[in-house]
Amino acid sequence: MDAIDTFRLTLPHGIELSCRGAGARDARQRVLLLHGFPEAAFVWDEVMAALAPQARCVAPNLRGYEHSSAPAGLEAYRAKHLVADLAALIEQLGAPIDVLVAHDWGGGVAWNLAALKPQLLRQLVILNSPHPGAFLRELQHNPAQQAASAYMNELVRPEAAARLAANDFEPLFRTLSRFGPAAWLTPAMRQRYREVWACGLEGALNYYRASPLRPPTPEDRSLLALQLPPSVVEVSVPTRVLWGLEDHALLPALLEGLAHWVPRVQVQQVAGASHWIVHERPDLVVAAIRAALADAAGG
Numbered sequence: 001m002d003a004i005d006t007f008r009l010t011l012p013h014g015i016e017l018s019c020r021g022a023g024a025r026d027a028r029q030r031v032l033l034l035h036g037f038p039e040a041a042f043v044w045d046e047v048m049a050a051l052a053p054q055a056r057c058v059a060p061n062l063r064g065y066e067h068s069s070a071p072a073g074l075e076a077y078r079a080k081h082l083v084a085d086l087a088a089l090i091e092q093l094g095a096p097i098d099v100l101v102a103h104d105w106g107g108g109v110a111w112n113l114a115a116l117k118p119q120l121l122r123q124l125v126i127l128n129s130p131h132p133g134a135f136l137r138e139l140q141h142n143p144a145q146q147a148a149s150a151y152m153n154e155l156v157r158p159e160a161a162a163r164l165a166a167n168d169f170e171p172l173f174r175t176l177s178r179f180g181p182a183a184w185l186t187p188a189m190r191q192r193y194r195e196v197w198a199c200g201l202e203g204a205l206n207y208y209r210a211s212p213l214r215p216p217t218p219e220d221r222s223l224l225a226l227q228l229p230p231s232v233v234e235v236s237v238p239t240r241v242l243w244g245l246e247d248h249a250l251l252p253a254l255l256e257g258l259a260h261w262v263p264r265v266q267v268q269q270v271a272g273a274s275h276w277i278v279h280e281r282p283d284l285v286v287a288a289i290r291a292a293l294a295d296a297a298g299g
Contacts, residue, residue: 004045008067009060011088017060018067020045023052029098029293032090032121033059036104036129037204038164038172040066040196043278047101050286055293058093062106064203066196077203077210079232082109083116090120098296099289103127103278105207114237122299123292124239127285128247128275130254133233133261135213138254140224145215145251152214161201169197179246179274189279238264238295242288244273244280 005021020041031051033044041059048057061068063085064077075081086109090097100121102110107129114124130138138145154160164171172193176185208214216223239262245252258265268288273280 004048009089009092011085011092013084013088015063015069015071015085015088017063017069017085017089019058019060020048021056021058022048023054023056025056027054027056029055029296030093031055031057031099031101031289031293032086032093032097033057034062034086034100034102034106034110035059035065036102036106037207038175038193038197038201039104040193042192042196043103044101046282047278047285047289050282051289051293054290055098056093058089060089062109064206066199070200070203074206074210077206079109079112079211082207083112086110086113087117087120095120097121099123099125099292101125101127101285101289102129104129104275108132108207108211111235112232114235114239115232118235118237121237122296124235124237125288125292126239126241127277128242128244128250130250131233131235131258131261132213132228134254134256134258136223136226136228137257138251139213139215140226142251142253145253147215148249148251149215151249152208153217155205155208156214160205164201165197169194172197176276179248179276182276182279184276184279233261235262236264238292238299239266240288240292241265241267242270242277242284243267244270244275244277246271246273247275249275 008016008018010016035041035043041061044059051057064070100110107126111131176182212226243255255267278285
């Protein structure tokens with residue numbers, strides 16, 4: 001594996017992001033990769049190493065994760081602040097970025113950035129991260145997705161961090177293997193996750209607490225009246241969606257109607273892959289990014 005470099009970037013609004021990178025800093029093309037929950041920037045190491053000969057790759061730990069800034073309070077984790085982090089990061093790296101790659105919660109931020117600031121990226125690659133319009137639709141009307149997402153209402157509870165950290169993070173490790181045997185979860189990989197989680201979980205959980213997109217409950221049915229403005233759901237950027245079909249938390253119905261919001265979308269459904277497709281099929285992830293890089297160069 002090509003060498004991974006680590007560094008910190010301070011954004012103009014004071015947030016510091018710990019980052020991992022690969023490839024020449026003066027490379028002609030640039031790729032930015034965003035992780036999800038309960039992960040961290042290191043999950044992209046294998047993908048970045050494969051891409052390093054042709055592009056500069058940077059994977060930040062999002063605010064609240066690992067050694068990045070973790071502001072207190074839910075307001076700091078609203079979408080507008082997460083998008084501001086990403087926009088400022090891209091400006092520091094050199095806008096526009098050629099390809100923005102995002103998984104899970106990283107995708108939630110990436111979808112918003114692509115809608116609000118399309119001039120900052122040439123291509124978007126999404127891995128098992130629902131478009132906000134599709135996610136809202138399914139959470140409002142699909143009982144199967146409501147049930148599949150019920151765990152989100154557990155993650156917003158005040159005691160969630162302590163519960164997840166119990167017994168050497170056993171509940172979080174169980175999350176990583178919930179879709180079947182996880183051969184990629186080696187002892188060395190477990191240790192990398194353990195080290196990240198030991199930095200704290202409250203910031204990561206605040207993403208769930210600050211978001212209105214979670215299943216309605218008898219006590220809180222506000223989601224049923226929620227509407228998203230076109231400005232945050234309409235994406236003009238060319239987009240590739242790579243989706244592991246064994247993701248039982250994010251159901252395939254989330255892929256239906258994507259072209260309504262993302263007219264330049266291509267969807268690749270991957271049988272046998274789950275939510276953790278970055279670990280399971282890095283070859284497909286690399287291939288999708290290389291195709292996006294080629295389109296960015298030609299476009």
